[in-house]
Amino acid sequence: MxxxxxxxxxxxxxxxxxxxxxxxxxxxxxxxxxxxxxxxxxxxxxxxxxxxxxxxxxxxxxxxxxxxxxxxxxxxxxxxxxxxxxxxxxxxxxxxxxxxxxxxxxxxxxxxxxxxxxxxxxxxxELRKIPAGQTVVHFAFGPRHWAWSDYDVATQAQVCHYVDVADGRGEHRTTPFRYxxxxxxxxxxxxxxxxxxxxxxxxxxxxxxxxxxxxxxxxxxxxx
Missing domain, CATH: 3.40.50.150 (Vaccinia Virus protein VP39)
Structure with missing residues (x-):
């Protein structure tokens, strides 16, 4: 961006x-x-x-x-x-x-x-990426960072999860959205x-x- x-x-x-x-x-x-x-x-x-x-x-x-x-x-x-x-x-x-x-x-x-x-x-x-019965789409991969979205199609809620690893410690944070x-x-x-x-x-x-x-x-x- x-x-x-x-x-x-x-x-x-x-x-x-x-x-x-x-x-x-x-x-x-x-x-x-x-x-x-x-x-x-x-x-x-x-x-x-x-x-x-x-x-x-x-x-x-x-x-x-x-x-x-x-x-x-x-x-x-x-x-x-x-x-x-x-x-x-x-x-x-x-x-x-x-x-x-x-x-x-x-x-x-x-x-x-x-x-x-x-x-x-x-x-x-990105709902076309989700197989029936699943809710998750991964959008970032790496040795120290990865991220995914969890979708609720009933409410249009989308929660993005982010994991970062530094100095042997992992940090997980989430951000809510409405698609x-x-x-x-x-x-x-x-x-x-x-x-x-x-x-x-x-x-x-x-x-x-x-x-x-x-x-x-x-x-x-x-x-x-």
Missing amino acids: FRPELVERTVDVLASLAGEGRAVEFGIGTGRIALPLAARGVPVAGIELSRAMAGRLRAKPGGEDMAVSIGDFADTRVPGTFSLAYLLFNTVMNLTTQEAQVACFRNAADHLSPGGCFVVEVMVP VWPAELDLMAQLAGLRLRSRWQDWDGRPFTSDSAKHVSVWEKPAA
């Missing part, structure tokens, strides 16, 4: 969508995308749950004056209106209920001016008064297909 060419391409697309307007990032973190986007001349504000991450953002060149509202991006507001709101790298799945994900789309729509866009980058659930399908996101957008404008497989704009592992989707708020 930090590869310079990927960051540059992501910023290219977001800057084009923002146009002459302002952008707000849901889950701005330490500024991986916000800082280079602001450097392109797009005024950027953000929402971030972690005060520590927001502090790291503000300690970086260009981040000291960036407006960041501390809170949950499902319902936290940033003053003003924006031509672009965006939520990247699977972060929508950090909202672990459907209710919260729906609220996130409504919050994004409330931030947008007419004609503005909401962009989400998220994986496609979500493209069609479900389209319905959330519709409930928020947004309509699908584009969907690609990646930031290079390659077509989204049934074999795509993730998607970048753009919904727009109809012009008044």
Whole structure:
């Protein structure tokens, strides 16, 4: 996610969508995308749950004056209106209920001016990799690190497990998510008064297909 060419391409697309307007990032973190986007001349504000991450953002060149509202991006507001709101790298799945994900789309729509866009980058659930009767998909292997996802298809709950070994000791941590399908996101957008404008497989704009592992989707708020 930090590869310079990927960051540059992501910023290219977001800057084009923002146009002459302002952008707000849901889950701005330490500024991986916000800082280079602001450097392109797009005024950027953000929402971030972690005060520590927001502090790291503000300690970086260009981040000291960036407006960041501390809170949950499902319902936290940033003053003003924006031509672009965006939520990247699977972060929508950090909202672990459907209710919260729906609220996130409504919050994004409330931030947008007419004609503005909401962009989400998220994986496609890997359920086709799970044999009948099993729940686990491994996605990282190595002598000192491995990781897997445990899926509950009844609730769309996904728990990622990470194991790291250092100095002969192992550390296990877990992170909860709620996986979500493209069609479900389209319905959330519709409930928020947004309509699908584009969907690609990646930031290079390659077509989204049934074999795509993730998607970048753009919904727009109809012009008044």
